[in-house]
Amino acid sequence: MATYVLVHGGGHGGWCYQPVARLLRTAGHQVYSPSLTGLGEREHLFRCGVDLDCHITDIVNLLHFEDLRDVILVGHSYGGMVITGAADRATDRVGHLVYLDAATPVNGQALVEVAPEILRLANEPALARIPQSHLCTTLYMRWRDVVDLRQKANGRLWDLDTGHDIMITEPGWVADKLMLLALDAADAH
Numbered sequence: 001m002a003t004y005v006l007v008h009g010g011g012h013g014g015w016c017y018q019p020v021a022r023l024l025r026t027a028g029h030q031v032y033s034p035s036l037t038g039l040g041e042r043e044h045l046f047r048c049g050v051d052l053d054c055h056i057t058d059i060v061n062l063l064h065f066e067d068l069r070d071v072i073l074v075g076h077s078y079g080g081m082v083i084t085g086a087a088d089r090a091t092d093r094v095g096h097l098v099y100l101d102a103a104t105p106v107n108g109q110a111l112v113e114v115a116p117e118i119l120r121l122a123n124e125p126a127l128a129r130i131p132q133s134h135l136c137t138t139l140y141m142r143w144r145d146v147v148d149l150r151q152k153a154n155g156r157l158w159d160l161d162t163g164h165d166i167m168i169t170e171p172g173w174v175a176d177k178l179m180l181l182a183l184d185a186a187d188a189h
Helices: 014-026 040-045 052-065 079-089 116-122 125-129 132-146 171-188
Strands: 003-007 030-032 071-077 094-102
Touching (some): 003 014, 003 052, 014 030, 014 040, 052 079, 071 079, 071 171, 079 094, 094 171
Parallel strands (some): 003 030, 003 071, 071 094
16 A cells, blocks of 8 residues: 655645545555645744745655655645655655646746746735636646646646646545556556
C-alpha cells in the first residue's frame, strides 16, 4: 500500500482533503493531510515569518518525524510550491510528486512568477466581487499552461471539466488517479 501526503493550497487547510483521504484509507493506504502553519485550523499560528519556507519545513518535518519513505506527495494550488521545495529538501523520502491543479515552479521561481494574475487579483479590493468561478477558471488555465505537456503524452496529465478545488468537487476521481499512480509505482519496483 502507498503513503500519501496531501498538501493544500493557500485558501484551505488539511480539511479540504477529507473526502479523498477517506477513500484512500478505505482502500488500505496511509494518508496524511496536515494543515500548514497559519492556515486552516492552524490559522491562529499565523505571524510574521510564516512563508513558503515555513510551509516547506512543515512538510519536511512531517516526512522525517513520521519516518515516511517513498511518499506520494500531492500539492494543490499553492501547495505545488510547497511540495516542490519539500521534495528538494527530502529527496530520499519522496517517491512521486503530484501537482493537483497546482503551481509548478522551476528552481528559484516565486509564486508571483508562476501565477501573477491571481496574485494581482488577490491584492485588489474588488476581489470579493469576482465570482468564484472566474477565479477557478483563471487558476486552472494559467497553471495548466505551465505544465510540461509531454506528461499528457505518457498518460501523466489528466484534464477534468471541473473547478479549481477538484479534491472537493471530484474526490472519487482524484482518489482513483492517486491509486492508479500507486499501482504504476508498485509495478515499476
